[in-house]
Amino acid sequence: MVWFHNSNSEQTYVILILGLAGDGKSSFINAATGKQQAATxxxxxPCTTAVKDFVCKRSSSKFVFIDTPGLDLDEGKDVDASVGRILARYKRSYVDAIIYLHHSTRKVITRPPEPSSVVTKFQTLCGPAWRSRTILAVMGGTPDTVRLEGALQAIYFSGIKVAPFTINVQGGGDAWNVLNQVITVK
Structure with a gap:
């Protein structure tokens, strides 16, 4: 991957946030940016009905978070074209990382997407190295969380990292703990 540098030599990272409706994609972005930018x-x-990007600066880097509608909704079925337009704006072919959020205590009951369509989407948007740049972030502190992580990993995410995530909008600590597992800030 060729990194895009602006005139200030600022490193830019583009991170795609995916998941089902109601699983905390917008909350993750708000935690990472430390601001209430994405509607929750x-x-x-569901709040997110269109693909949107949110920017935050941290140290000498710029992070572009792409919020998406739930993959289980009609609005989330074809996010590729919208994500492609955002990538073009940042002169990219692929996103730098994919955070796939799953809330272990789901309140919205939906039909999950087919595993093969999720993997195809990861490959299309993140490129050949998608496994090393994708992480499953599981929200919710129930006793079933560990069992759920294992089941999700077996169905969708064989070979990728799994991390717990707790919403912390003030400092974004948990969001950055997840991000640091798939992004190496240069």
Missing amino acids: SKSLQ
Whole structure:
């Protein structure tokens, strides 16, 4: 991957956030940026209906977080074209990392996407090295979380990292713990 450098020699990282509706994609972005940028709700209705990008600076790097509708919704079925437009804006062929969020205590009941379509999406958006640049972040501190992580890894994510995630909008600590496992800041 060729990194894009702007005139300030600032490193730019593009991170795609995927998951099902209601699994905390927008909350993850708010935790990572330390701001309430992406709309969130405690209702049963999803907030994100279109692909959007949010930028934050950390140290001497710029992080572009791409928020997506749930992959189980009609709006989330064809995110590739919208993500492609954002990648073109940052002169990229692929995202630098994919964070796939899953909430272990789901409140929204939906039909999950087929495992093969998820893997194809990862390969398309992250390139041949998608396994090393994708992480499953599991939210929710239930006793079943460890069992759930293993089941999800077996179905969708064989060979990728799995990390717990707790919402912390103030400092984004957990979000950055997840990100640091797939992004090496230069």
